[in-house]
Amino acid sequence: MKLKEVFKTTTLAAATAAMTTLATPAFAEILIGSTLAITGRASFLGDPEAKTLAMLVDEVNAAGGVNGEPIKLIQYDDGGDPNKARTFATRLVEDDEVVAVIGGTTSGATMAMIPIFEENEIPFISLAGAVAIIDPVKKWVFKTPHTDRMACEKIFTDMQANGISKIGMISGTGGFGKSMRGQCLDVAGNYQIEVVADETYGPSDSDMTPQLTNIKNAEGIQAVVNPGFGQGPAIVTRNYRQLGIDLPLYQSHGVASKSFIELAGDAAEGVRLPAAALLVASDLADDDPQKPVVTGYIKAYEAATGEPVSTFGGHAYDAFKMLVAAMETAGSSDPEAVRDALENTRGFVGTGGVVNMSAEDHLGLDLSAFKMLEIRDGNWTIVE
Amino acid sequence: MTAYLPPRVRALIILTILIALAPMLFPSSFYYRVGTLIFINSIAVIGLVILIGYAGQISLGHAGFSGIGAYACALGPVHLGLHPFASLILGAVVSALLAWFVGRPILRLKGHYLAVATLGLGMLISMVLTNETQLTGGPDGMAVEGLGLAKAVRETLGFKVKTSVVWYWFGGGMLLIGAWLALNLYNSPTGRVLRSLHDSEIAAKTVGADVARYKLVAFVISAAYASVAGSLLALFNRFITPDIASFLHSVELVTMTVLGGAGSVLGGIAGATLLTALPQVLTMFHEYEHVMLGLIMMLVMIFMRDGLLPTLRKLMLRRAIP
Amino acid sequence: MSELLQFVFSGLTVGAVYALVALGFTIIYNASEVVNFSQGEFVMLGGMLTVFIFEAGLPLWGAAFLAIFITALVGVLLNKLAIEPARGASVVNLIIITIGASIFLRGLAQIIFDKQLHRYPSFSGDDPLHIAGATLLPQSIWVMFGAAFVFAGLYAFFTRTLTGKAILATANNRLAARLVGINTNFIMALSFGLSAAVGATAGVLVTPITLTSYDIGVMLALKGFAAAMLGGMGNPFGALVGGLFIGLIEATTAGYLTSEYKDAAAFIVILLTLFVMPQGLFGAKSMERV
CATH class of the missing domain: 3.40.50.2300 (Response regulator)
Known part of the structure; x- marks a missing residue:
């Protein structure tokens, strides 16, 4: 010893x-x-x-x-x-x-x-x-x-502009997803948005069709938000298309990398998310101060x-x-x-x-x- | 000189000397933190020594009890107005009660079935801690009110000390108490029955031991140890997340126990020391950190089957008596 | 009604993956009574190797076969380098060795491959089939048939072939097996290779659905182990049923009750089952030797 x-x-x-x-x-x-x-x-x-x-x-x-x-x-x-x-x-x-x-x-x-x-x-x-x-x-x-709160506000602003007021949420139970879900529920009222379906999935889950089926069947639902990062959002996006849900799908800034598009494939078409200018560098106006950076x-x-x-x-x-x-x-x-x-x-x-x-x-x-x-x-x- | 002392007294003396002298080698105050973490892990591991080493039962869910202890200390002061130390006791009582309640049906299971049942139990606790966000803060965790040890020292003794230094001595003291209790148990009648369970449950049963009761005793005691360790970690870090109750932490605790030598308290402490300090040393391997850790675990188990400490002791004895 | 069907499809897909992992546990357990906690890493290797070989330019099926073959070799090596030298060590020691192996393989994978998520195209496209109002991906059918095929193959192997029976004999009594002329070293190597190949097959089949990365093995090993124990360790049929059962419980709990506690539901069912049937659903009643 x-x-x-x-x-x-x-x-x-x-x-x-x-x-x-x-x-x-x-x-x-x-x-x-x-x-x-x-x-x-x-x-x-x-x-x-x-x-x-x-x-x-x-x-x-x-x-x-x-x-x-x-x-x-x-x-x-x-x-x-x-x-x-x-x-x-x-x-x-x-x-x-x-x-x-x-x-x-x-x-x-x-x-x-x-x-x-x-x-x-x-x-x-x-x-x-x-x-x-x-x-x-x-x-x-x-x-x-x-902050995750800002992401929620950005998403809800966009929803409001598109006349969306009833949404479903499917959040990861990892730290990121949990925290953002809480913030979104917190600020939803400020944008006259009602969360009519609130589902979650585990960080290493591989199929979210049951949760999405419930969201799909929720009364009056107009759009879905998916706070989370890693494999979850890619699988949610694929399952979303598999179930043929044709409501707008909003992802969070947690998926803001090219690999999300690769992983979700065609299912990613039409997905919206708030993200930094980094992802759209080439689309920035030439006089945008962020462009050279x-x-x-x-x-x-x-x-x-x-x-x-x-x-x-x-x-x-x-x-x-x-x-x-x-x-x-x-x-x-x-x-x-x-x-x-x-x-x-x-x-x-x-x-x-x-x-x-x-x-x-x-x-x-x-x-x-x-x-x-x-x-x-x-x-x-x-x-x- | 020490030859006349009973082994358990000798073990405690060795442990005391090591705890007292180790700081002389510390190059910076950071090492007090590592030392404290070693002591806290050791307390949980001593519980598993009683369960695995004495009674021969496995558990892959003990981190769950650490989780209960940790969140008792996080929630007790806020919701019940309890002193953090009273919360620690409360956590240990809740853990022990839960272990007692589920212990009977679970401990009827053997070997791998016991492993999966305890694993399930740990997972359930961990899931509650993760999902009950309103209460526990969810995966991002929550702040914990500290014991205020450094402040108490400053006020009573009048000099300023670092929290981790105070905690080193406090944790060391707690470990000595834990080790002393476990060593006494080893030599008690209960301890002897437990060890006979380890060798052969059926033999123990034939000589009239109430096998189920003794297994339950070991399970309840080990749960309390794990809970106290969890409480101490929460109070030390003053912040806690559900990671403490995770399956990986359960596996880590069992690995410490077995790697050091599950049969003895000192062996368990050696294992806790190795696995707590190792990641700090392995940082110099950067990306090869995990490869090295896995390799060391395999090598120790292949070449030192009884665990680190018993093997080293055997080697030293062999050298002493040529 | 179409909801229930959707939940069942989901449960069977996920459950088939658990079943394949559980079958991998069963093979090694049957040969050696070792519970191999690096089983999940075999699944990871199957998927990751296919990704990287496929990206290197081989056709997908070629990449898949090569990945399964390489993983099988890893299994054989694991037995040779880590399990064989530890012969006679206690059960807990062997568990720690396999956990060490799992950390080692994961560490190696993050260096050799990377830490990103990966995926390759589904074998038969991504257009879902519509069945009675529910949808099913062609790849899910691949996974389910894969599990059924592997199960049937293993069942026949263990009950019909001499080698399969030799594996069971080795598990039962190594010395006696050697005395009747069974090469127990070969049997061990074979079972690790086979188990790794089964794990890798699972990885190859599910990656288009679940994605893969260097650390997916932990959770899969955990669920697969639970499935194998629920079914009764050592019984391939038990592994299959256990896996599918857990998948179905998770999917229906997520659908009807609460998605937050779907994993909890699975473990509660396992605990209750074991309280009533301590050997799992189909486990053999074992006699303890005195």
């Missing part, structure tokens, strides 16, 4: 020693931490986020770093597990001693980590969706993706990874660029100064929209950041 314990602790100590020597070379470096769901159920989101961060760090360092100092990224994989995320957050703050953290792919992981950053006063930019992350505002916590990111990402771009990687892009900009404005990487600069971000053009932070708003996006898209001929089209 004793031997084993000692062996274990020395290994740990040796491992850390090795890492700290790597982490603190003779010249100054800016240490940025990240913990993402690179594996696990949310790896669909976490994987492009991680790849984006790695790519951007190389890019910045190749251009001479920030304020003359190179950036070093310390990246952990929390698998979307909040307990692991909290452990890695502690490690980043107390052991790696980073000056800022980007991460938290899922809302659960983000919420579990927030007290660590608040307590240790380290700026933290979350890549998760839930509105609870920034509402109420927390001094050290920011986020880049549009998104086309630049798409080009770089696809060249670096050989994979099609998704809005999830875009969230990481925005977070990193905003952080670098804040460091440049502050002229240092001191956490307090960087936080203040982040809060003063104005007119930052990212893949998600134009960001205007303030002491009361640590997201800085409004509904105009969302575009309502429709899938036509296997491609995204702007419909407003």
Whole structure:
């Protein structure tokens, strides 16, 4: 027992020693931490986020770093597990001693980590969706993706414009789906929309025809919303067409990647969803301020990874660029100064929209950041 | 010198020394967190040592009891106005009662059938925690009121300490209590009957033991251990999600138990230590993390069949007596 | 009425997948009394390998066969490298070994393939058949017939062929089997290969419906294991019935009661069944050796 314990602790100590020597070379470096769901159920989101961060760090360092100092990224994989995320957050703050953290792919992981950053006063930019992350505002916590509440509002605005008032919902029971379902039910009344059928499915379910049959048979139903990400929405979309339901189908920003169209195939035709400009880069007007940003990111990402771009990687892009900009404005990487600069971000053009932070708003996006898209001929089209 | 001490006292002394001395090797305060997580996992694993190692019964659903303990601490203070520590006790009582209630029919099952029944039980608890969003906050989890240990230390002793440091000593103390209870059980008449169950249920029955009752006792005790561990994790993290009750967490707990050596309390703690610390070490392998973890699990089970600790002990004994 | 039919179609499709996974469990269990928790990863490999071989340019059927063959090899290797060296270890040890194997295979898959979701075209198109007001995808028919075919094949194999009987004999008493001249090592390798092939077949058939990614195995193994236990471990007929039964319970619960608790309904039925029939629906009453 004793031997084993000692062996274990020395290994740990040796491992850390090795890492700290790597982490603190003779010249100054800016240490940025990240913990993402690179594996696990949310790896669909976490994987492009991680790849984006790695790519951007190389890019910045190749251009001479920030304020003359190179950036070093310390990246952990929390698998979307909040307990692991909290452990890695502690490690980043107390052991790696980073000056800022980007991460938290899922809302659960983000919420579990927030007290660590608040307590240790380290700026933290979350890549998760839930509105609870920034509402109420927390001094050290920011986020880049549009909230699920905004997605609901965008969808309902579009429905209202099309005279839809009775809808069905089919939501995933994962964190994303549950949270967005709650927000949608919450704001539906504001748009005179009544939810007449409310069904759910599990994150690894493979057939949703029973739930959709019930929705199809609901009295007076005019459209269906499907909050969720991963395989669920693709299967829902296919089942929707299989059952021959010809009401408008709205997906969430959780499916905003090209692979959704590939996975859902012909069934995806006519599906509407709110999403960032990133998906329709080539359709943007030439004088759109987002155009150069998104086309630049798409080009770089696809060249670096050989994979099609998704809005999830875009969230990481925005977070990193905003952080670098804040460091440049502050002229240092001191956490307090960087936080203040982040809060003063104005007119930052990212893949998600134009960001205007303030002491009361640590997201800085409004509904105009969302575009309502429709899938036509296997491609995204702007419909407003 | 230690040769005159009974084995359980020796085990407790070893454990105390290890807990007390380990911080001397900690390069940063982060390691107090890992240490605390090891202690908390160890408490759940000790319960499984009693169930698997002593009584020879399997469970793939014990994370469910951890979930009950965790959410008792999350909900107790909010809805019942209970002190977090009273909520911990409440969680353990609820878990024990549930185990007692479902234990009789479930424990009639054997081997893999028992495995699938306990798995089902764990899944049911996990599903309730995930779906009852109004109460539990759903998959995104909910905040938990802490014990305020660091604050208490600051106010009574007058110096500022990190939460994780206080928790290290608190968790270590809880683990020692848990280990002490389990070691006493091992040598008690009940413990002896339980161990005879492990070897042969039929033999135990023929000599007149009420087999069903003793199995139930082991199941109820192990459920309480798992529940306390879940409560502690919730209080330590001050945030909880239904992941704690998931099937994967159940499997993790059983793996810790068996990997370290299910037969003894110290073996279980060794397993918990290995599997809690390993992911922190494996981060240096980046994408090969999971490949390495799977490989290590297979290798330990193939080459150290009795588990890590018993095998190492045997090796050391062999060397000591040439 | 057309609703009920729709729910039944859904339940049978999903249930057939569970049944195929459960059959995979049954084969290995029958040869070795090992419950192989990496069974779900065989399904994943079947689907993922087909995706990547198909994208590399082979015709779909060729990709499918190659994927099944490679997965079978993985099964044989798993037996050779991880199960055979652990011969004589306790049941719990073997469970941990197979769980380790499952984590290992999943880790390998995320490196060799990727972490995205994938799919390839359905074998006979996506136009649903309309039957009495309900709809059924041609691919669902493929899945159901696949399960029926695999079941029939296995049933005949275990009851009609000498090799099949040798597998059962090996499970019953390894020493006695060896004494009557059965090459037990070969039997073990065969059963792992066969089980992996069955799992991969399931993966090949369902990927157009359910999509696939490196981590779909966990949930499938869980449901397949539950199905096998419900039916009675070791009985192919039990595995088939158990799988279909769970699929039907899930679909009808989702349709008539609550979609949030459909998985719960399946587990409640399993628990209640086991309380009444501790050996599952069709499990053999086993005598415990003293």
